Amino acid sequence: MAAITIRELTKVYPGGVRALDALDLDVADGEFFALLGPSGCGKTTLLRTVAGLESATSGTVALGGADVTRLPPGRRDVGMVFQDYALFPHMSVLDNIAYPLKIKKRGRGDRHARAAEAADYLGLEGLGKRRPGELSGGQQQRVALARALVAEPRIFLLDEPLSNLDARLRLEARTFLKRLQKELAVTTVFVTHDQAEALALADRIAVMEKGRIRQLGTPTEVFRRPANLFVASFIGSTPMNLLPGRVEGEHVVAAGALLPLPDEARALTAGEEIVCGVRPEYLDYTDRPADGAFAGRVSVVEHLGGSALVTLDVEGEPVHVVVGEGREPAPGDEGWALPRPGRVLLYRDGELVTAPRESDVPEPRMAPTGKENG
Incomplete structure (x- = not known):
């Protein structure tokens, strides 16, 4: 696994929009960390910059002590779950899960065996031949999680992973995600605008506004002692x-x-x-x-x-x-x-x-x- 170290990270979009403003952040190895804030505060930009999907204007990102600021996403050893899950509609569940291993040029037999193991672990038994369109929202979410986990990444990044679920499924998925992260002990950063979700799941929370962290602490600290x-x-x-x-x-x-x-x-x-x-x-x-x-x-x-x-x-x-x-x-x-x-x-x-x-x-x-x- 790996810790995340961010120093003076700045992201300025064309037109002068400053999404991240000289931001410093440390996420411990194995920590379940939440980026919380209203829409447009920079939390998704920060997550995508850690993943390598956005380039930093200035500053550094280090994973496990290694500077990855200029590395492409494929060389950062991170797994990411997107808000819309980004599943391939023409592929089966198993092919979707195995896709990261295909990119790494693993043999077909090996990647399908590992995909089946990940599917079973996440409660997707018997669904391997189905297409995403034949699954419920909760099942699609688990396929996206399995795809992110199958390559055993050092860092797990979740962008609003529960936002597409109804209230009942969201509560079930929240409980499942908390248990899964503790079992795997993988460093996890997730983005949410839902403060109840952050309080329930995270070991620590960074509350963001306008590209800056306004408070950093445990859920109890942030709830009891809002800093501003x-x-x-x-x-x-x-x-x-x-x-x-x-x-x-x-x-x-x-x-x-x-x-x-x-x-x-x-x-x-x-x-x-x-x-x-x-x-x-x-x-x-x-x-x-x-x-x-x-x-x-x-x-x-x-x-x-x-x-x-x-x-x-x-x-x-x-x-x-x-x-x-x-x-x-x-x-x-x-x-x-x-x-x-x-x-x-x-x-x-x-x-x-x-x-x-x-x-x-x-x-x-x-x-x-x-x-x-x-």
Whole structure:
């Protein structure tokens, strides 16, 4: 296997469009790594540049310690699964899987034996003679995975591998992909715009915006401690509540609530303008007044299955709260959203000022959305 080392990588397209901007990144040997961000942030360009399908304007890409920046794709020893799977419609499943071995001029008997072994491993038994058009979306995805794996690449690159599947198949494929990567222990980088997918699968995540990495960390770190307002608003099945506020002595005032100023933020000065961030999952809804709670009126209740997302109108600001099944208020009710201790994050000039210590907070619980994020 191999680690990935990227230094000062820049990609500028004709017309001056800067898709990657002096980007540095290290992916460890055997790591399952996600590139996450909105459309146009540069994540697919980065993946294709690692694969050799795009040439770098400047900077370097090293795989396993060897500089491959100027090597063609066929000499980089990577396997890639494309968003549309890119299967050959006129070939059988086995011929599709065996194609990388054919390019490497392996004998017909050897490549078909290895293709059959890869097909069986990925649960495609009995489908070897079928054409891609005769397969379900999930089966096509597994054929694409088998084709990428059959040559035993050092690096496995996945470009939105689950985006063409419906919600049920996507969940099944996500579980399968996680197990497969752990069994093979192959260095894997996958691109997604779906933050729930990245949080579920990756060992670490790079959140990208405009060709740069805005935060790099484990799913827990990125979810609990968004480093800036961009990440805070992007990560989470429901984005973080972000409320303008100001410092008043040893407190922060935001949306009418008086919140204690954390010890870690004592450097903030009275009158300073900040943004308070708190996730809907870390607010407790109550129908009675409470000190330090956001007070408002229920405007929307969205049922999510085992929970509901309640939106309070708090001094003209929407505040979202996750409430348990059977505890949903009705639109028009008065309500209060009380932040849990240590859960309020403070941002100054768009950057995180303070965050709770990991020992102070429980594990995050993400509410199901019943739909994919896009």
